Amino acid sequence: MIPNQTVSRAQGNVPQSQWEAGDLLVAYLAQLSVDYVFGVPGGAIEPLYNALARSARKGGPRAVVARHETGAAFMADGYGRQTGKLAVCCATTGPGATNLITGVASAYENRIPMLVITAQTALSHFGRGALQESSCTGIDTVNLFQHCTRYSTLVSHVAQLEHKLSTAIMTAYQSPNGPTHLSIPLDILRSAAPVKIPSYQLAALLHHPALLDENMIEALCDQIASAKKVVFVVGEDCREAIDAILDLAFLIQSDVVTTPHGKGLVSPYHPLFRGVIGFAGHRSASEILSDPEVDTVVVFGANLGEWASNGWDTEALLNDRLIHVENTQENLTRTPMARLHVRGTLTTICERVLSYLRQRLPTEEERAPGVERRQPDSPLREALRQEPKRRFQFDEEAKYHDNSTPIKPQRLMKELTRLFPSNTRFLADSGNSIAWAIHYLQPSWQSDRNGEPFRGCLDFAAMGWAIGAAVGSALGAPGNPVVCITGDGSWLMSGQEITVASQEQLPVIFIILNDAALGMVKHGQRLAQAEAVGFELPAINYCAYGEAMGVPSHIIRSPQDLMVLDIKAICKRQGPTLLDVRVDPEEVPPMKTRMKVLGGAQ
Known part of the structure; x- marks a missing residue:
């Protein structure tokens, strides 16, 4: 994209003479074909949201408002994984910035290229006890992000913005990939931009040549x-x-x-x-x-x-x-x-x-007779033209076909594989959800490579990741249904993000494994013969929860309940659907490797 096109797409109706630092930042995102900035607005970051509003009117990058900043980072993560584009999230100063940290740390451990933008109070207010101050004289968010980003810096002068922004974006794509962080005070964001168009062509700088030893x-x-x-x-x-x-x-x-x-x-x-x-x-x-x-x-x-x-x-x-x-x-x-x-x-x-x-x-001619x-x-x-055949076995193959009520998680994974179309993207949350999905979910494979059919948040394993990431994935893969497999524990942390899927009219199917427990904690305690403590959750009707949010919702108790659903209609719906799946709470997920590590920890 040539620079003038970039400016036109990002600048909106602002004359260049009034172009602010926030407009320049958004112009660089447009140059990289970034579509969305995920975050929660606030006073100190208002100039960036003003720039995004101007950009949206011209079809450029726009804001997607999460319900919690951690959810915003998870959404950016899902969008980046789905599209291969730069993931971008933002938050206002103080608690807005600190709320981002879990999502950013998750991206750090999973090596997701991400630009994190947080605001600061005005420079003139540093050290004076301003509302939500997070400068070096308060809760120092620049240093907090040092531990979960590849680069974290304060933009203290508007003349620094372009160089520090390009450094942050290039660093996000350097091996190992990961998040980078810019902390920008309110008065800097509101300042006149130092240039009228972006000076650098970052897309070319991000190209990595094929390296060989x-x-x-x-x-x-x-x-x-x-x-x-x-x-x-x-x-x-x-x-x-x-x-x-x-x-x-x-x-x-x-x-x-x-x-x-x-x-x-x-x-x-x-x-x-x-x-x-x-x-x-x-x-x-x-x-x-x-x-x-x-x-x-x-x-x-x-x-x-x-x-x-x-x-x-x-x-x-x-x-x-x-x-x-x-x-x-x-x-x-x-x-x-x-x-x-x-x-x-x-x-x-x-x-x-x-x-x-x-x-x-x-x-063939050079081989000895009889040698294969x-x-x-x-x-x-x-x-793949051959008749589909699995050449490996599940731990509990019989339960994969079990017709019992309450539904076995193993059977649920089979039905999800069978019912949803081949272009479905599945995301699984931490806890029992990821264990059941890794072992038993066999999503359809597509040769077009337009995004993997299955993703999980591994290593850092943040609960609630899949809920936000499903929203980002759906925005990055329009026309493709996205299935979020999560637990009731994760839902009670982050379930409010379903309203973002509603607002954005995204075909995300949220599947809650409802066993009234922190399942992996419960089964881990049993397997380790530890005290049974702290795993109980209240029995909640998540179907009613979804309906209260204006989301079509269904209770699933048996395989037959799944079979009567009109999955085609659900996948084509302009908005989310919630399935409250009452799984058998006594089924133990395949977690022996984890227990072995925990048991051997010294």
């Missing part, structure tokens, strides 16, 4: 070519490279597993897929990694923390069979025991290895 790629080719049996582990950073990774797996007939973070990148019916490893994973995936015949495990784009490493499993994963292929340097710090580290752009690395192995692998030929490279879509 030629020596390590050659070593990787040799290791794979000489291996007896290989397993591929697909992590969260493989979205752009997944086709090349799976083509390579076909070529060498490598089994494929994903981390919990990578779930949804591989079709559950892919003929080489053996399930999810780590938290709430599948036995078949662990067995494949533990197979004594496997002499090489190649991990692609994975942050091997507790969830993804099966509780730091040194027998099956974190050992000298491991090869770690990464474009994020920080991930390699988790695998110093690996026999090979390969740094670079994942797609380029895999394409280079594919080319090398196609030339090196023996042809390695299958040639086959497009993934060809494999």
Whole structure:
């Protein structure tokens, strides 16, 4: 987008002679094709909202008002993950800024590029006890955000704004990605902009060239070519490279597993897929990694923390069979025991290895009689033409088909997979919801790669993330239904954000697993034989809650209750729907890995 177009889209009806700092900031967001700024308004940040109102009149970036600042950060997170664009959230000074912190910390741990804008009282009021002051002489929000962002700074002069803004945006996309924070006082936001159009073309500066370590790629080719049996582990950073990774797996007939973070990148019916490893994973995936015949495990784009490493499993994963292929340097710090580290752009690395192995692998004529030929490279879509078949088992397969009332969570996941269309985006909240979804939910796989069909907030695991992120995802994927799987505990924290989905007329289906408990706490206490304390929640009719908010709502007690719903109509509705699902409270989620870590903690 050329600069004059950028100005026109963002500036609205303000003459350039009256262009404020807030207008310049919004013009840069327009340059990056950002559509929404998520936040809660307030006095000190009013000039930014004025600029967004002017921008919205010209079809540029506009404000989406959350009900709580944490929800705003979660919405920005969901929007950024869905679109690949910069996530942007904002808050006023004082408690507005501190309310953002949990959502920003979640984005930090999950490496989401995010621009966080908070206001300050006017510079002339610093240190004078102004309302909601959060300057260096009060509750110092710049320093508070230092611990959950890649860059946090105060804009103390309007002449600093353009440079600090560009630094913040570029830093958000530097490896490792993450949030950056600008704290801007009221009088700076209200000042005349130092320039009439953006001086920098940030989109070009954000382009990262494909980087390769030629020596390590050659070593990787040799290791794979000489291996007896290989397993591929697909992590969260493989979205752009997944086709090349799976083509390579076909070529060498490598089994494929994903981390919990990578779930949804591989079709559950892919003929080489053996399930999810780590938290709430599948036995078949662990067995494949533990197979004594496997002499090489190649991990692609994975942050091997507790969830993804099966509780730091040194027998099956974190050992000298491991090869770690990464474009994020920080991930390699988790695998110093690996026999090979390969740094670079994942797609380029895999394409280079594919080319090398196609030339090196023996042809049919060169093989000894009776030796099975390695299958040639086959497009993934060809494999998916076969009749869908799962090649891994669930822990409790019978309950996946159980017709009991109250509905089993396992059966609920089956019906969600079956009932919703293939373009549905599923998001699961922390707690029992994410455990059931990782293990039992098998969303439809799409070859267009327009967003993964499943996402969770892992590692930092903030409750309520999926509620806000579902709103952001729906804004980023218009025309696609979004299903938020959450628990009653998370809903009581953040359920008010459903009114944003109503206001924005978004087809988000909020599914509340209602067991009148903090389920993971309850079952964790039972499994650990600990005191049963603090897990009880009141029995609440969330259907009535939804109806009070003007949202069509339904109580689900059995699989039959789900089957009578008109899912097509629900998905096409211009607004949210709430399902109050009364799940069997005695079903224990697949959380053994977590219990093992907790039990072994010293």
